[in-house]
Amino acid sequence: xxxxxxxxxxxxxxxxxxxxxxxxxxxxxxxxxxxxxxxxxxxxxxxxxxxxxxxxxxxxxxxxxxxxxxxxxxxxxxxxxxxxxxxxxxxxxxxxxxxxxxxxxxxxxxxxxxxxxxxxxxxxxxxxxxxxxxxxxxxxxxxxxxxxxxxxxxxxxxxxxxxxxxxxxxxxxxxxxxxxxxxxxxxxxxxxxxxxxxxxxxxxxxxxxxxxxxxxxxxxxxxxxxxxxxxxxxxxxxxxxxxxxxxxxxxxxxxxxxxxxxxxxxxxxxxxxxxxxxxxxxxxxxxxxxxxxxxxxxxxxxxxxxxxxxxxxxxxxxxxxxxxxxxxxxx
Ligand code: PBG
Ligand code: ZN
Numbered sequence: 140x141x142x143x144x145x146x147x148x149x150x151x152x153x154x155x156x157x158x159x160x161x162x163x164x165x166x167x168x169x170x171x172x173x174x175x176x177x178x179x180x181x182x183x184x185x186x187x188x189x190x191x192x193x194x195x196x197x198x199x200x201x202x203x204x205x206x207x208x209x210x211x212x213x214x215x216x217x218x219x220x221x222x223x224x225x226x227x228x229x230x231x232x233x234x235x236x237x238x239x240x241x242x243x244x245x246x247x248x249x250x251x252x253x254x255x256x257x258x259x260x261x262x263x264x265x266x267x268x269x270x271x272x273x274x275x276x277x278x279x280x281x282x283x284x285x286x287x288x289x290x291x292x293x294x295x296x297x298x299x300x301x302x303x304x305x306x307x308x309x310x311x312x313x314x315x316x317x318x319x320x321x322x323x324x325x326x327x328x329x330x331x332x333x334x335x336x337x338x339x340x341x342x343x344x345x346x347x348x349x350x351x352x353x354x355x356x357x358x359x360x361x362x363x364x365x366x367x368x369x370x371x372x373x374x375x376x377x378x379x380x381x382x383x384x385x386x387x388x389x390x391x392x393x394x395x396x397x398x399x400x401x402x403x404x405x406x407x408x409x410x411x412x413x414x415x416x417x418x419x420x421x422x423x424x425x426x427x428x429x430x431x432x433x434x435x436x437x438x439x440x441x442x443x444x445x446x447x448x449x450x451x452x453x454x455x456x457x458x459x460x461x462x463x464x465x466x467x468x469x470x
Contacts, residue, residue, distance in 0.1 A: 165450040166288035167442065169468055172416070173216045173257060174209060174461040177352055178202075178243040180224040190348035190424045191459060196222060199239075199246050212465040215253035217428040218308065218457055219243055220353050223265055229263030234295040236302075238265075244302040247304075257335060258299040260292060260309040260320065263355040270357050271311035271365060282364055288313050293323030300329040308391070310337040312365040317385035333388035335415060339375035339401055340393045342366035345421030352420070375401045376408060383409060388452060391454075396444055399451035406452025416448045417456035438467060 153159060177196045179186065184198035197205060209217065221239040223232035232238040240459050244256055263271045272288030274281050288311065296307045307324070309316045324332050342363045350356040367374060379390055390409065392401045395416040406414055426444065430437030441460045448456050458464075 160241065167446055167449060167468065168169055168211045169465045170215055171445075171455045172214055172464060173218050173455060173457040175220060175407050175457060176205065176216050176217050176243075177220050177222065177461065178239055179222045180239055188348070188352040191352060191420055192427050193462070194352070194459060196352065199243055202243070202246050203250055204465065205411065206247060206254065208462070209254065210251055212462055213423065213469060214254075214461050214465055216257055216455075217247070218257040220349075222257055222266055222353055226265055226267040228267060229291065230256065232263035233262055233265040234291055234298050236298060238298065241302040243297055244299065245297055245461040248303040250323050255305045256303065258296075260299065260302045260307050260316075261311040262288070262291070262295075262298050263311075263357070264353045268358045269355050270360075272313060281360065283311075283313070285313050285315070286358045289315055289319040292316055293319045296320040297323050297327050297329070300324055302325070304332070306333050306335050306389075308335040308337060310340060312337070312340050312362075312389045313368070314381075315385070317382050317387045321386045325365075329442065334386065335389040335391060336382040336387040337393055337417070338382040338387060339377045339398075339405070340366055340391075341369050341398065343369060343394050343397075343419070343421070345394045345397070345419045348420035348424045354360040368399075372401055372404060376404060379405055379409065387412070389413040389415060391415040391417060391457075392423055394419040395448045395453070395458075396422055399447060402448065402451040402453050413454045414452055415455045415457060416453035418444065418448060418453075418456055418460075423459040430436075438463070443468070 147406040179198050181198050182371050184196060185201050186196040188194045190322060218239050223239045229319055239259060244458060247256055261271050263269055268274055270283050271383055272362040275284035299307055303311055307320060317334055390412055392398050395418040402416055426440050429435045
């Protein structure tokens with residue numbers, strides 16, 4: 140058989156490990172990683188979280204060791220979640236000046252002012268009903284009252300900024316949440332505090348371990364009246380367009396690996412806006428569990444998962460593997 144042109148041999152470029160290193164398109168670095176922390180009320184608390192091996196509910200007095208470890212591993216940023224002493228219908232602890240998160244922010248800034256602090260702005264960890272805002276009786280039964288929630292959300296964001304938070308990340312999927320927070324922050328002089336919007340957050344079954352960890356499962360109903368339907372991607376672009384209009388500085392897609400198409404479409408539509416992805420608790424738990432059974436190579440799968448998220452368009456990744464990845468990357 141005669142070819143007019145020589146066969147294109149793609150394998151030439153794969154023949155040497157140094158050459159493969161040289162032409163690799165996607166590089167994961169510790170700078171890409173955001174480490175979640177679960178802050179528990181009280182003292183002397185270090186409760187392992189069952190479906191999230193290696194993660195703990197920590198009381199504020201336990202933070203010095205944790206923050207030191209993150210520094211040693213060059214992890215640049217944390218995102219905070221809180222377990223308050225008291226839950227109530229409005230989630231008051233979430234916007235109180237001495238709430239669990241506000242106290243944790245001050246402590247962390249004391250321990251290491253260089254560590255970026257992102258706060259998850261939502262209500263589900265603080266409300267006794269477990270929903271992401273204030274409830275009201277609608278024609279369809281109890282539902283989250285969008286606009287009443289926005290007012291409290293702005294208060295919550297301001298209280299985070301006042302405590303020293305660097306970035307505010309609203310995760311409740313309320314309409315208008317970005318502009319409500321922007322107006323709130325600007326009104327208090329926090330013009331330079333960026334908003335990272337959980338712009339396309341899906342109603343996913345992969346949040347199970349997290350909800351258990353922070354005791355935030357809805358007491359009745361589900362989150363489908365505010366989080367997105369997993370079947371939709373055009374709708375995600377509309378959500379994202381609205382958040383951009385409202386002034387989001389950065390965007391996020393959540394979960395990550397089942398939603399790589401959403402990451403890619405978002406990056407293509409808004410190449411100029413930094414994009415994050417949240418590799419969530421269920422994604423972590425599945426890898427951990429299979430590895431524990433000896434069925435997969437944990438380190439290899441972890442790196443493949445996170446690399447695929449970057450390849451799809453994410454600039455940074457909130458995830459539960461930060462320490463392992465950083466250890467591996469720093470050698
Ligand atoms: C709160 C919130 C959730 C997660 C992050 N912020 C849970 C939810 O929406 O029910 C999930 C994170 C994870 O599963 O790792 N709104
Ligand atoms: Zn929530």
